[in-house]
Amino acid sequence: MSDVVLALNEVKFSYQNSTLLIDIPEFKVKAGERLFLYGPSGCGKTTLLGLISGILEANSGEISVLDRSYAKMSSRSRDSFRGDTLGYIFQMFNLIPYLTVRENIALPCQISRQRRQRAGNLNSTIDALAQRLGISDLLGRIVTELSVGQQQRVAAARALIGDPAIIIADEPTSALDWDHRETFLKLLFEELDRYGGTLIFVSHDQSLKAMFPKVISLVELNNAVGEASCT
Amino acid sequence: MYVASLAFKSLWNRRLATILTVLSISFSVSLFLGIERIRSGAHDGFANTISKTDLIVGAKGGTIQLLLYTVFRIGSATDNMSYESYQKLSEHPEVAWTIPYSLGDSHRGFRVVGTDNNFYKHYQYLRGRHITFLHGREPNNIFEVVLGESVAKELGYHVGDSIVLSHGVSDVAFQDHSDKPFTVVGVLKRTATPIDRSLYITLQGMEAIHMDWVDGAPPLEDGRIRPEEIKMDDIEIEQITAMLLGTKSRISVLQLQRDINDYENEPLMAIIPGVVLAELWDGISYAENGLRVVSFFVVVVGLLGMLVAIYNSLNERRREMAILRSLGVGASVVFRLMLYESMFLTCIGALLGIVLMYIVLLIGQPLMEEFFGIFVPIRGMTLVELMYLAAILGFSMLLAVIPAIRAYRNTLYDGLTIRT
Numbered sequence: 211m212s213d214v215v216l217a218l219n220e221v222k223f224s225y226q227n228s229t230l231l232i233d234i235p236e237f238k239v240k241a242g243e244r245l246f247l248y249g250p251s252g253c254g255k256t257t258l259l260g261l262i263s264g265i266l267e268a269n270s271g272e273i274s275v276l277d278r279s280y281a282k283m284s285s286r287s288r289d290s291f292r293g294d295t296l297g298y299i300f301q302m303f304n305l306i307p308y309l310t311v312r313e314n315i316a317l318p319c320q321i322s323r324q325r326r327q328r329a330g331n332l333n334s335t336i337d338a339l340a341q342r343l344g345i346s347d348l349l350g351r352i353v354t355e356l357s358v359g360q361q362q363r364v365a366a367a368r369a370l371i372g373d374p375a376i377i378i379a380d381e382p383t384s385a386l387d388w389d390h391r392e393t394f395l396k397l398l399f400e401e402l403d404r405y406g407g408t409l410i411f412v413s414h415d416q417s418l419k420a421m422f423p424k425v426i427s428l429v430e431l432n433n434a435v436g437e438a439s440c441t
Numbered sequence: 442m443y444v445a446s447l448a449f450k451s452l453w454n455r456r457l458a459t460i461l462t463v464l465s466i467s468f469s470v471s472l473f474l475g476i477e478r479i480r481s482g483a484h485d486g487f488a489n490t491i492s493k494t495d496l497i498v499g500a501k502g503g504t505i506q507l508l509l510y511t512v513f514r515i516g517s518a519t520d521n522m523s524y525e526s527y528q529k530l531s532e533h534p535e536v537a538w539t540i541p542y543s544l545g546d547s548h549r550g551f552r553v554v555g556t557d558n559n560f561y562k563h564y565q566y567l568r569g570r571h572i573t574f575l576h577g578r579e580p581n582n583i584f585e586v587v588l589g590e591s592v593a594k595e596l597g598y599h600v601g602d603s604i605v606l607s608h609g610v611s612d613v614a615f616q617d618h619s620d621k622p623f624t625v626v627g628v629l630k631r632t633a634t635p636i637d638r639s640l641y642i643t644l645q646g647m648e649a650i651h652m653d654w655v656d657g658a659p660p661l662e663d664g665r666i667r668p669e670e671i672k673m674d675d676i677e678i679e680q681i682t683a684m685l686l687g688t689k690s691r692i693s694v695l696q697l698q699r700d701i702n703d704y705e706n707e708p709l710m711a712i713i714p715g716v717v718l719a720e721l722w723d724g725i726s727y728a729e730n731g732l733r734v735v736s737f738f739v740v741v742v743g744l745l746g747m748l749v750a751i752y753n754s755l756n757e758r759r760r761e762m763a764i765l766r767s768l769g770v771g772a773s774v775v776f777r778l779m780l781y782e783s784m785f786l787t788c789i790g791a792l793l794g795i796v797l798m799y800i801v802l803l804i805g806q807p808l809m810e811e812f813f814g815i816f817v818p819i820r821g822m823t824l825v826e827l828m829y830l831a832a833i834l835g836f837s838m839l840l841a842v843i844p845a846i847r848a849y850r851n852t853l854y855d856g857l858t859i860r861t
Contacts, residue, residue: 256858265766265856286771293769298857300767303760306447308454320443321769380857 213241214277215375215408216262221271222434223261231257232268233434237426241375244399244409246422253428253435255412259380262410263296264288276375293322297369297407301381304365305353312336312349315367318374325372339367343397359390366398373405380412395421444774448781451761455754459786462750466790469743470833471797474826476736478802479809480729482817486567487722489816490634491685491714493565495694498522498530498701499683501708505724508717511542511683514552514635517610518544521680526707535693536686538563543647544682546618547610551592553640555647555681563687566634567816576600577627583646583673587627591637600625606640606650608659616659618650621668633813645676652676744837747786751779751844755851762852776849783841784834791830795822 216239223232231254239245249255260266261273264280265288273280275295280288297318305314315336319326329335340346343363348356356364362382369377379398383391395411395418402409411422419425429435452459491512499507500520509515524541531539540563543555554560561579564572577600580587586606588598598604602625608616623642631637649671653660660666688694694713701711762775802819809815822830 260856260858263767263857286773289766289771289774290769292767296767296769298767300764300857304764306761306764308450313450317443318768 214238215241215243215275216410217272217274218261219272221261221268221273223257223266223268230434232261232432234258234271234432237431239376239408239410241408242402242406243424244402244422245411246419246425247410247412247428247431248414248416248419248425249412249428250414254432255380255428258428258432259378259412262378263298264292290322293318294324295375297371297374297377299362299365299369299377299379299382302358302361302385304368305356305361307354309353310349311345311351311353311356311364314353314364315339315349315371318368319372322372325374327372329372335371336367339371339401342401343367358385359394362386362394363397366394366401370398370401370407373407376408376410377402378410378412381414382411383418384413384415391418392421444778445781447765448778448785451758451778452782452785458750458754462747462786463790463793465746466743466787467793467797469740470791470794470830471801473736473740473829473833474794474798475801476732477826477829478798478817479815480732482809482815483813484722484729486633486813486815488715488718489567490718491564491566493569493687494685494714495688495691496686496698496701496711497683497714498686498709498711501710504710504712504717505721507683507710507712508714508721510544511685512635512714512718514554514639518682521682522684522709523707524678524681526704526709527681527684530684530686530701533697535688535690535697537689538687540564540685541644541681542683542685543644543680545610546606546608546647546650548592548604548606548640549596551589551596551638551640552610553586553606553642553647555642555644557644560641564636564685566632566636570632572632572636573630575628575630577625580626580641580643580646583643583649583671583676584621584623584668585626585642585646586623587629587641588625589629589637589639589641590631592640593625593628598625598628600627606642608651620665621650631811633811633815644678644681645673648676648678740833741836743790744787744833744840747783747790747837748840748843751782751786751841752847755844755848758848759851759855762848763855763857766852766855767857772849772852775852776845779845779848780838780841783837783844787834787837791833795830 218234218237221232221234222230224230257266261268262275264283267280275291278291283291306317309317316332319329319332326332336349337346340349343366345360345363345367348360348364353361353364362385365382377398383394386394398409401407497507497511499511499518500522502519506516510517527539527541530536538559540559541556544552546553558579561572575590577587586604592598603622604625605622606618608618623646629636652671653664653666655664688697698711698713701709765775766772799819802817806817806819809817
């Protein structure tokens with residue numbers, strides 16, 4: 211197995227007969243990398259994440275995660291593969307409103323058998339993870355009672371549980387104030403270091419990129435959009 | 442397994458809508474099952490308007506007509522039978538008891554029945570109940586009358602009141618027997634059968650008010666016989682309208698019926714009430730089917746309510762679906778999730794509906810029996826009822842496919858985009 215966890219090769223995507231949204235000749239992410247993907251709106255950010263997570267299918271080219279090519283997989287097996295290998299953090303409203311904090315964090319391990327196995331004893335793993343992220347006392351709470359900052363930490367815990375190879379964070383800090391952004395990122399980095407996870411951090415907020423060893427701009431990566439169309 | 446658990450927790454999160462939906466399903470299910478039971482209770486009640494009477498005998502004519510005017514006080518006889526034949530039948534070795542009926546007069550729209558004390562002793566309804574008195578006693582004298590419960594209540598009569606009977610059974614009777622008033626001596630207890638809607642006098646009383654009539658016309662002033670002049674023992678009864686009889690052994694009923702139908706002295710007819718009641722019920726069973734159709738649509742409306750509730754929840758749950766997808770849940774699982782939700786709602790609604798039906802039956806049973814004469818037995822679920830429930834569940838699954846498809850398509854369209 212190579213140390214490349216995500217590889218895009220000559221990937222093109224457009225919705226039926228409309229304009230090309232994604233044209234990426236080459237994009238590789240190595241294991242353990244922390245990548246800041248700069249993506250102003252209108253650059254195909256959402257589409258690219260849909261492709262990486264296997265929700266959308268490329269019109270041509272190859273996308274492979276952990277050396278497995280999506281092109282050879284059915285949409286159903288892409289779904290379960292996503293559950294096994296990807297942790298996803300949204301900008302906000304990450305949590306299922308009718309589950310408790312603990313149930314939210316445990317959910318990926320109920321959906322993916324692999325993640326459940328990697329998590330070991332689920333309850334003690336959640337306890338330890340919550341301890342490190344500073345959300346121990348929230349575990350029994352209803353998610354709607356949490357502040358945005360607390361919600362994002364719970365979302366991070368849920369993305370991290372069961373050690374998925376890649377964490378995709380889609381503007382996870384934009385709803386937080388500055389101090390919280392930095393703390394949040396540091397916690398995320400620490401957790402990833404524990405098991406050697408890879409982070410793809412997508413944001414239009416350039417102020418955070420100093421914290422990342424590697425920065426790629428979607429404007430340069432995606433040939434389908436010009437400098438002008440991205441804002 | 443987690444899908445079912447998610448479905449349950451999601452429903453619980455929307456408890457108000459969930460509870461309302463479940464209640465509406467349970468109401469419709471209990472209404473459906475309840476109506477089904479009341480319907481069969483009404484059928485039994487109808488069949489129980491008269492009970493333990495083996496034969497009804499009258500002049501030859503229509504069988505249903507005979508049943509209608511003797512049991513339901515509807516219509517009238519075309520011919521009478523002789524009192525002599527009545528007495529002969531009473532003495533028949535197979536006959537245990539007889540009740541004579543002499544009909545044809547009325548009081549303010551209620552039928553007057555001339556009978557004797559056998560009526561109070563032997564008439565039975567609703568699985569063998571006897572007639573009992575609310576007030577007063579049986580009529581022993583010519584100008585004494587006993588009222589059915591509805592007659593007394595609707596006309597406000599009490600024991601001791603004096604009333605005048607009318608000739609004929611039309612609502613606007615043109616000839617009153619005003620020269621021979623009757624005194625109320627008793628009121629019967631409610632039976633919830635046509636018994637309540639009649640007045641009861643003696644056969645002699647019936648004879649007495651027509652004694653001075655000539656060829657069906659009221660007497661002229663000088664031909665009138667004053668009531669004081671009439672003595673009970675002087676009256677000879679010549680005719681009655683019909684009779685009820687009970688046999689000593691039910692085995693002899695068919696033979697007795699044949700004998701009466703072949704009776705040589707007079708053209709008579711005997712009917713078995715149960716048989717003719719069943720014929721009559723068949724004739725009006727379209728009403729029964731109508732009731733069934735209505736209760737079926739009540740269930741459809743209940744399930745449509747569920748459909749609307751689930752469908753309405755879909756938009757606010759798109760975010761939830763996107764989150765689930767990001768966690769590796771396929772669109773087909775989302776489809777299943779929606780089906781499970783409908784299944785939960787329908788199953789719980791149906792179970793609650795059954796419980797509700799039994800509660801209502803327990804509370805309502807005595808009331809329905811008292812006010813409508815409908816006895817609804819409390820028994821376990823029948824196979825037919827279970828099949829109805831299975832059909833309801835199947836139908837709800839069919840309806841549930843609609844929001845499930847919508848959710849499935851939303852999910853595919855949204856992908857991981859969180860729409861709020």
